[in-house]
Amino acid sequence: MSKIKYILGLFDDPDDMMHGIDKLKQNNFSVYDVYTPMPIHGIEDKLGVKRSRLPIVAFCCGITGTCTALLLMWYTLSYDWPMNIGGKPNFALPDFIPITFELTVLFCAFGMVGAFFFKNHFFPGRAPRVMELRATTDKFVIAIDAKLNTNHSQIDELLKEAGATEIKHNDRKYVSYE
Amino acid sequence: MGAHNHSHTYNFSEQFAFGGKLKMFSLIAVLVGIAAVAYGFLTGHAERTFLNLLLMSYYFTCVCAAGLFFMSIQFVAQAGWSAGLLRVPQAFARILPYASLILIVVVAAGLFSHNLYHHWAGHGLTDPKSEHFDPVIAGKSAYLNIPFFLSRLIIFLGSYSIFAVLMTKLSVNEDLVGGLKSHNKSIKYAAIFLVIFGFTAPIWSFDTIMSLEAHWFSTMFGWYNFAAMWIVGLAAITLTVISLKKAGYLPWINQNHIHDLGKFVFAFSIFWTYIWFAQFLLIYYANIPEETVYFYKRWEGNYWNLFLLNLVINFLSPVLILMTRDNKRKLNVMMFVCILILCGHWLDYYMMIMPGTLAAEAGFNFIEVGVALGFVGLFIFLMLSGLSKYSLAPKNHPFLDESVHHQI
Numbered sequence: 001m002s003k004i005k006y007i008l009g010l011f012d013d014p015d016d017m018m019h020g021i022d023k024l025k026q027n028n029f030s031v032y033d034v035y036t037p038m039p040i041h042g043i044e045d046k047l048g049v050k051r052s053r054l055p056i057v058a059f060c061c062g063i064t065g066t067c068t069a070l071l072l073m074w075y076t077l078s079y080d081w082p083m084n085i086g087g088k089p090n091f092a093l094p095d096f097i098p099i100t101f102e103l104t105v106l107f108c109a110f111g112m113v114g115a116f117f118f119k120n121h122f123f124p125g126r127a128p129r130v131m132e133l134r135a136t137t138d139k140f141v142i143a144i145d146a147k148l149n150t151n152h153s154q155i156d157e158l159l160k161e162a163g164a165t166e167i168k169h170n171d172r173k174y175v176s177y178e
Numbered sequence: 179m180g181a182h183n184h185s186h187t188y189n190f191s192e193q194f195a196f197g198g199k200l201k202m203f204s205l206i207a208v209l210v211g212i213a214a215v216a217y218g219f220l221t222g223h224a225e226r227t228f229l230n231l232l233l234m235s236y237y238f239t240c241v242c243a244a245g246l247f248f249m250s251i252q253f254v255a256q257a258g259w260s261a262g263l264l265r266v267p268q269a270f271a272r273i274l275p276y277a278s279l280i281l282i283v284v285v286a287a288g289l290f291s292h293n294l295y296h297h298w299a300g301h302g303l304t305d306p307k308s309e310h311f312d313p314v315i316a317g318k319s320a321y322l323n324i325p326f327f328l329s330r331l332i333i334f335l336g337s338y339s340i341f342a343v344l345m346t347k348l349s350v351n352e353d354l355v356g357g358l359k360s361h362n363k364s365i366k367y368a369a370i371f372l373v374i375f376g377f378t379a380p381i382w383s384f385d386t387i388m389s390l391e392a393h394w395f396s397t398m399f400g401w402y403n404f405a406a407m408w409i410v411g412l413a414a415i416t417l418t419v420i421s422l423k424k425a426g427y428l429p430w431i432n433q434n435h436i437h438d439l440g441k442f443v444f445a446f447s448i449f450w451t452y453i454w455f456a457q458f459l460l461i462y463y464a465n466i467p468e469e470t471v472y473f474y475k476r477w478e479g480n481y482w483n484l485f486l487l488n489l490v491i492n493f494l495s496p497v498l499i500l501m502t503r504d505n506k507r508k509l510n511v512m513m514f515v516c517i518l519i520l521c522g523h524w525l526d527y528y529m530m531i532m533p534g535t536l537a538a539e540a541g542f543n544f545i546e547v548g549v550a551l552g553f554v555g556l557f558i559f560l561m562l563s564g565l566s567k568y569s570l571a572p573k574n575h576p577f578l579d580e581s582v583h584h585q586i
Contacts, residue, residue: 041585055503086465094462097455 003171004146006032008132009159010139010166014040017140020162021046024144029155032145035135054112061111062104069103070096129174139166188430188582190573194422196566204559211552218545228284228293229535230545233527234553235284236386237410239277239335240403241557244411245270246342247375250368253361258580259438262430262571266418268349269565270411274342276560278335285331285386289324297535298322298392314393322389330385334378341371349572356574379404387527391534394472398457403530405450409492410523412442417516418561420509427570430582433507437586440506443515447496451489475533488529491522524550 011017014036021031031047043049077083078090088095117123135141144155146169156167218227245267252260252267288294297315302308304316315322345367352360380400388399396402416439422428423436461469476485496515505511532540571578 051503059501086463088465094455094459097459 002146002152004152004169005173006131006170007144007146007149007152007155007159008168008170009142009144009155009162009164010132010134010168011141011163012139012165013163014140016163017142018043018046020142020159020164023158023162024142024155027154027158029144029149029151029158032143033131035130035132035141035143037135037137037139054116057115058108058112061115062108064111065104065107066100068107069100073099131170131174132168133175188571190430190571190578191569192427192571193569194427194562194566196562200562201559204555204562207551207555208559209552210548211550211555214545214548214552217548223545224291225293226536226540227545227549228288228291229531229540230549231284232288232294232386233524233531234549235277235281237524237527238553238557239274239281240407241411241414242270242274242277242342243338243375243379244407245415246274246338246345246371247408248411248415249345250341250371250375253365253368254372256365256577258577259435259584261575261577261581262584263415263419263428263435263581264349264572264575265565265568265570266422267411267415268346268572269418269561270414271342272346272564273557273560275339278339281386282328282331282335286328289328295327295389295392298389299324299327318392322392327385327389330381334382337374337378338371341367341374345371350568352572352574353569358576361576379407387530390531391472394468394534396457396461396469396472398453398460402450402453402457405446405453406523406526409443409446409450410520412439412446413516413519413523415439416443416512417520420513420516422570424509430571432584434584434586435581436509436512437503437506438584440500440512443512443519444496444500444506447493447500447519451493454489472534475537476529478533479538481529481533484525484529488522488525491518492526495522 009017009020011020017034017036018040021034024031034043034047036043044051073096074091077085082090084090085092085095121129130136131143132139132141142159142164146152149155152169159167215227215231218224218230248267249264249271251257252264285294289299292300298318299322300310302310303312304319305311306316345364348360348364348367352364380403383400383403384395387403388395416436419428419431419439420436423431458473461473475481495518499511499515500506528546575581
């Protein structure tokens, strides 16, 4: 049993890389992930990446904000200590809309940022985990799980055929910044 | 990108064939409109008929102006995604001169026959010796007088029409000659138009709609009307694009373009509500009688239900239906929402015009439906006749390829 955990194919050209993904898939190899220095259209569909559920989080947080604002204003201005402002009804809904709107946006924004950080393991003091540092500058990288896909020589060949400029067999999943 | 090679090529020179049933139906609708106008006048509802004519001709002009505005924004922003569907707003813009002419004729005829704007243009209102003397109207007479009023309307609508004609010509020229010259010129004209339109469109709505109730005024009214104009324009553009697509045209327009149009419709429904509410809240909160009278009229009797219905159709429905990404990508859902918004904003215009003029005498019967149908028919007839004269894509547009490969 080899100690190789991940095989990385480094490409200079995004089109070559997309071609490489096709080739690997045609030969029944699974792609673990792809790292590119810029967004590439259509790559989610190709890799079968599921759509983000962040909008659902946003909706739930937003509704929570709406309810919090209305409940707070109803309790303070109408229920606990009814206030007469400008002769309006105690629960003057139009007057409450701006604050309701603000709290909806606030809860929604904070909730989304929090959920995004939580899901992506972004915490203070957390070292970023990167599989190949050059994927953040000029290389387009395909990562293949070497434990799941055992025919390493064929993977190498396919990557080379697709135009990979470099192929790495890594014993460790991530490289650190040190 | 290699991810989605569109190996097939499109026939950008394809033209829309306008004829058959659609042409017949649109002409029948125009006849229904004429019948409704005749019915209105013959049954002694001259004012009501004029107000309906004003409503629909204003609506019609707004949709056409929104087409020109959409086109101009795309040019100024150098947007690529919309190049493939630009001929649709252009077809709207092409008929702006006709729409403007109709609006000017309706306004002038209503003004001189004292069916419209009699609130400030009536006899003796500005004469201190007259028994009808109205000091508020007299104070506004430097602005609200017939020659200045009509010349404003003619100058504004005339200048929009000139830009519509110029930009259409440039686009046709681009089809014939190619190159970037027409495109660069279009950007320049678009920028000038946007500046002129931005300053004059609010005044246009002050004059045409707000002056029906000349005692009341709101500085938000211009933006409120602009927001309404923009959302009806977007809904009409989206509806036309989807209908053309369903009829087998515009094969280069895909779900991504519809999604972007859907975002526009979603966002500007909210924008319209935002402006509507900004006007309403200030008046509600301040509670000054000369301001609240406007909403007082709109809360009385049956108008209260329409007032709420207006918000349900134009705010709640699009927001809730178009909130998810999937719905914005479904042609049928988008079509439904666009039709809903177009009907909803007829109600919005109705609520701007009727409570302050006819009040309790306003209604909803053959006059309203007929005039509305007539203008819809006229719009479809003129717009599609214009659309069928040229290719369905600006085939030499520099961003056309980008538009075809648009993906979000």
